[in-house]
Amino acid sequence: MRLQDITNPAGVSLDLEQVEVNYGGGAVLADFSLGIEPGELFGLIGPSGCGKSTSLGVIAGFIPIERGKVRLGGRDVTGLPSQKREVGVVFQNYALFPHMTAAENIGYGLRVSHDMADYDARIQSLLDLVKLSAKGGRLPRELSGGEQQRVAIARALAIRPKVLLLDEPLSNLDARLRGEMQEELRRIQREAKVTTIFVTHDQDEAFAVCDRVAIMNLGRIEQLGRPRDLYRRPATRFVARFIGKSSRLQGRAAAADTLEIADAQIRTATPMQPGRTYELYLRPEDISIGAAVHTDNRFEGRVTSMLEAGPHRYYSVRFDGGEVQAMFSARAETDFDLSAPVWIGWPAQAGALLEGSDG
Template sequence: MLEVKNLTKYYGDLLAVDELSFRIEEGQFATLLGPSGCGKSTTLHVIAGLIDATSGSVHLRGKEVSDVPPYERNIGLVFQHSALFPHMTVEENLRYGLKMQDFDGDHDRQIEKYLEMVQMLEHADHKPDELSGGQQRRISFARALVYEPDILLLDEPLTGLDRVLREDMRNEIRSIQQEVDVTTLHVTHDQSEALSMSDQVIVMNEGRKEQEGHPTELYEQPKTEFVAEFLGQSTKFEGELVDANTPVIRSGSREIHIETNGDTEAVAGDDISTYIRPEEIDVHPTPQANGDTNTFSGRITDVEYLGHRAELEIELDDGTKVIAFSQTSDDLSVGKEVSVQFDPDKVICV
């Protein structure tokens, strides 16, 4: 449905997007994920035709559209803010979109269908300023979908909503996308949004693609340090590969045992960065023997109770900070001596 080839965008001397390429199959929900200023919104706006690329091309359904004006690309676009016409009612906002896209079908039936889909049919005669922020977002989605675009572009559409509403809208967007079966490209800096909503995630950093793939693949098998650190929390150990056959990494005075299954090109003496996700670390309320595999003593320096779990910060003997999750905070208080343990096959190596 969508293919971006070697997309590059300069703003004067500033390189915003650097030789970016990716493709999205029909019906997929894909996300451009990265920190602010990484080029993801610029990429979306080039795809929409709102700005011109310096070089590279955009293809929809196999046809290059780089020189096609936005209104001829049959793209639905939802911005960070609702961008509804304030002087029009909800119904008039949708009808205007149908008119501008020369939609051939029954306009009344189409408006009713999509307002019902976003649960806003009873608000058809309301003006935008009579609606809550969440309701305005629903209308924005209905307006972007009502003329049945080939692809839906979402530019951080949940910005500014409170946590509960963000989660509700996140689930609803995914449900509507699957019901309509519209190819969707979503832009966000929120890792939880990207991981929970997407079939495919393209991680961007400083205008470049770091890695792309299914959310599970990116979380469990990051290929770069940036992806490992940006997607979720983790504890990082840096060290030297002692033996590629064993394999063991020496990090300071400790040895980190890892499981590579032969899937590494590193050789003895190479510097390796390892990451352990907090959910993979077991915390024992009584210190264990440091001689056990990947078992280290430390002291709890912070406990954050989050309702469904406690998040612990543990300082090891050499000052290394470890982040771990626990289902209970009982007997795990600040200052307590504990030990942490993790299995070799749970260690991520980059």
Template sequence: MEKRREPALSPLLLAMRSVVKTFGRSTAVDGIDLDVPERAFLTLLGPSGCGKTTVLRMIAGFETPDAGDMRLDNTPLAGVPPERRPVNTVFQSYALFPHLTVNDNVAFSLKLRGGVSDVAARVRRALDAVHMADFGDRYPHQLSGGQQQRVAVARSIIAEPRLLLLDEPLSALDRKMRGHLQIELKALQRRLGIAFVYVTHDQEEAFALSDIVVVMNRGRIAQKADPQTIYSRPADSFVADFIGNSTLVEGRIRERRGDTATIDTPLGNVTAPVADGLAAGDAAMLVIRPELLSTRGEGAATFASTVSNSVFQGERTVIQAETAGVSLRFAAEAPCPVGASISLWLDADRSFITRIAA
């Protein structure tokens, strides 16, 4: 079994240790440890209220931790105000001034600071970096949503930050535009060579952009790894359920042999790769992704099922089938009539047995 891994990208840029943030009686961030390597694209992913935006705001300096330590380039951030941190933020709304041109929007922070002699040249370089140098005389209302986003990024990088924070900057755009800008944003990050910390609740977006994905749940880090590991080896049932479309089948481990285990479930006994730390007798969850089920195949993990639903989705048909009280979803080349009896084969070697989330 391939071990779960965290990619070793570059030297450490940001380190957070045992960081806590509360609001009244509510704990938004509950003692997290987080490392951001230089030049990494790291995404904080999770449902609303999981603490990801609070983490971003603490890094930016807009919120103060109640406990813990935060260091950037090994320099403590405690007591350093937002304007003195080598960090900038791109907000969801872009926050461009409607009465200023693109050039003036990008130059605003330098002019506000004063004492910068080469403002025009730096504005030009920042706009060149985001491919917007020919739009300097336009106003925000004359730009598309994607162009506004690039201007917001240019304004954020003009001060040459060590770290760029992005708070769901694509969430207000339509699906097609989001897909286009994801490609642009990743290319921009590589071109700039600086670290990005990105907040989203959209798993597809996180996977498309990130070197590292940090899944958060109730103020804690549920898992930190590369996208492939997050998907194929979820740390617990919360991650498995939140990432992708999965069928989660609860059972109990009968025996473990090395990196695999046999789990007793309503579907029968299934032998599959298993998470570290689980042993015979433990309650666990079998994670079945739709692409691991097929009507063509053979092996021990084969289930007699009855089709309960069939939904045509253009490039595929999603079938739902019932067996032993478990609903299994998979993609098929053609619709199946409701009520039809089928045999489903599970690619057990690519499924996973994980912990039940606390």
């Protein structure tokens, strides 16, 4: 049996339009809109309480909305209960039925809707898809965490869902397995061609897996884009802080291309409004350290700490403008002693320059 026969031949689009959700008093989601392309693997990330799980609940039909619309493939499903939405959900703890075998779990959706044509063959194809061909007869408790998760994915795909929702699916796995499952998820999603939303608090995970990612904060989307764009060009200070490592330098624009911090004058490529406050976020890889540093911005500082991280070493350097972290290849023989004077530098176009500050 071909995979196209057991899953939807093509994914459908998913749209949330001006959705509002209230719990108790406050709005958890207000005027929330999101458009996801057919077949896309879309990540929804943010700190806990940002509304990402709520959005998932809205799409699955678990959470009633005050206002707005949910559309699947253009069709309004706002008033439909979960049973009628054809949305597959993989829960954080998988929520497998503990009294049913893997195969029975996978076939549950087909059995309750009396969709018994080619039942055995379809279950087998799904078991094959998630590489559990020989383990259909096992109970969930007899399977490892990764295997349970794959059963949960196959169970959700069995109903030929229009959209697949993954709620923190990797958070219960150990680090090594998580890496394997990221690739596995990607493969299954490509083969099944189902529009997928992946909710996680872990940005590395979302970046590794997703085509596009939305970063949420306080019930709003801060920024939406390809992982590399979010990393290189954070649009808000929240995103700049949330995504990856960066050093924050905060100062006032002395001229359109000069940021003044204490005694340090920093050249920037992005034009600024003189007199306003700005924050410059520099990635560790933007900053060079040692003898031959970039000359746009070149400062002398002192090493305050060093962190070994496999292929790289991170040096924290304090200079007149503040403290920054610079990345250095671990292959280099050079080392910088603590408190020793050292040169750091970065080009004017490096980093993200964002207006405003926390004071």
